[in-house]
Structure formats: structure tokens, C-alpha cells
Amino acid sequence: MEKSFGPTTVLKNLNFTVAPGERVTLIGPSGSGKTTILRLVMTLEELTGGYIFVDGKPLTFEERDGKRVELPKKRTREMTTRIGMVFQQFNLFPNMTVLENIIEAPVHVLGKSKAEATKEAKELLERVGLADKADAHPTRLSGGQQQRVAIARALAMSPEILLLDEVTSALDPELVGDVLGVLRDIAETTDITMLLVTHEMQFARDVSHRVMMFDGGQVLEEGPPDQIFNNPQHERTRSFLSSVL
Ligand SMILES: Nc1ncnc2c1ncn2[C@@H]1O[C@H](COP(=O)(O)OP(=O)(O)OP(=O)(O)O)[C@@H](O)[C@H]1O
Ligand SMILES: [Mg+2]
Helix, strand or coil, rough: CEEEEECCEECCCCCCCHHHHHHHEHHHHHCCCHHHHHHHCCCCCCCCCCCCECEEEEEEEEEEEEEEEEEEEEHHHHHHHCCEECCCCCCCCCCCCCHHHHHHHHHHHCCHHHHHHHHHHHHHHCCCHHHHHHHCCCHHHHHHHHHHHHHHHCCCCCEEEEEEEEECCCCCCHHHHHHHHHHHHHHCCCCCEEEEEEHEEEEHHHCEEEEEEEEEEEEEEEEEHHHHHHHCCCHHHHHHHHHCC
């Protein structure tokens, strides 16, 4: 895949595959393209070259008679309902309660009944430890609680793929553990494919099958967490790891 912002190319000839159920952590210095990759998969950015495939099917563009053709928006939207994303800044709807935030997409996008969506939302809130906050407004919650709601909201769509972009970076240190605990639980109890960007290296080591080190929009090296963290092959990886560890 390829991505340019105006004249600036940030991803070029980038090619990688994530297996179903695989959990991959993207690491690398600021500006190396990690967020851009997740936003491209979420179709929040337009891919300027190449293709992205989900379950073997093209997501936004496909090759037809040797040409690169954009897919109908409807088709792309159908595919992205199977992808969830959680951001550094929780991005909850501030004018809705916690419960309303979670049921919004299941009701309006998946067409679930309000009763069914509510029942599932309550189970999810239980799961993220916020069963008592269903009727609260997000502004009344701590950052860690808001982030757990954002995770529950993503899970309410039963995603096959979950994209997590530095979801604990905006949190006070004492709130990070609860959020990571929820993510560990998801990793252990579901087969959701996860692409995550995090500076929590112990967490990355524990939950990921593979770590990819990016530099300048390219994969500098990749491998199982033990290999990347204990025995990095590139000096850039070593210096990056020593700066975050
Ligand atoms: N909307 C945009 N317009 C122009 N350039 C952009 C835009 N978004 C990202 N970029 C550029 O693309 C490159 C990759 O940015 P990206 O946000 O993906 O990096 P990152 O690895 O997530 O960095 P960080 O660790 O700081 O979050 C950077 O050079 C950035 O300046
Ligand atoms: Mg980023």
C-alpha cells in the first residue's frame, strides 16, 4: 500500500499480512506511520496507492483489467462494520450516556433492536467493569473509564478486527492498568484480530504474537516479541526500545 498527504509520501511499497486471530503490535518512532496505517485500515484516510484486503477481499480499491478502481462506498462501509477502532482520545459522543454510546452503532448500523443492543451493552459494561455507569455521561467519567467505554463500544459491533492506537497514552498512570486489563481479557478470551500501537512494552510482549518495528513508513524488522525486545537486529530498533523502556 501507499499513502501520500499532498506531495508528501509517508508510506511507500508497504506490504504486510496479518493472519486471522493474530495480534500484532506496531512500534516505531514518532512519524513512522503507525497511526496512518490503522486509519487506512479503518478507511478514515484514503489509500493513495495499492490495496488493502480484509479476509482476502479488497477494502477500498481493487484491480480490474489491470486498473486500480475504487469500490462502491456501500461495499466499503459493509466491510468496515467488521473493523473497530479505539483512539488515544476516547472520542465518545459527549451528548449521549454511556449506554447510548454503546448501542448507537449496533442499532443504527447493524439494525439491532434497542432491547437486544441494550442487553448486550450491559453485558459489555459488566465485562469492562463499568456496570454501574450505564446512565452516566462520559464527561463524568475518568479517562480510564471513558476508554473502557470506548472499548465496549467497539466490541458492541462484534468486530473481527480491532485497531488500538495508543489507547492508554492520554491516561494518568494509575488508570492505565485497568484499561490494559480489559484488553488482556479480550486478547485471552476472543479470537479478534488485533493491530495495536502502544508504548506499553510489557503489555505488547504479553499479548502480541508479532511485533513490527516501523521506521519512515517501512517495516525495519519484525518477529515474535521475545526476538524484537531481547535481540533486535537493527541499531534503530535498539535505540527506539531504549528510549521507551
Ligand atoms: N493529515 C495529515 N496531513 C499531512 N501529513 C500527515 C497527516 N497525518 C500524518 N501525516 C504525516 O505522516 C507521517 C506519519 O504520521 P503518523 O501519525 O502515522 O505517525 P505515527 O507513527 O503514528 O507517530 P506517533 O508515534 O507520533 O503517533 C508523519 O510524517 C506525519 O506528519
Ligand atoms: Mg500515532
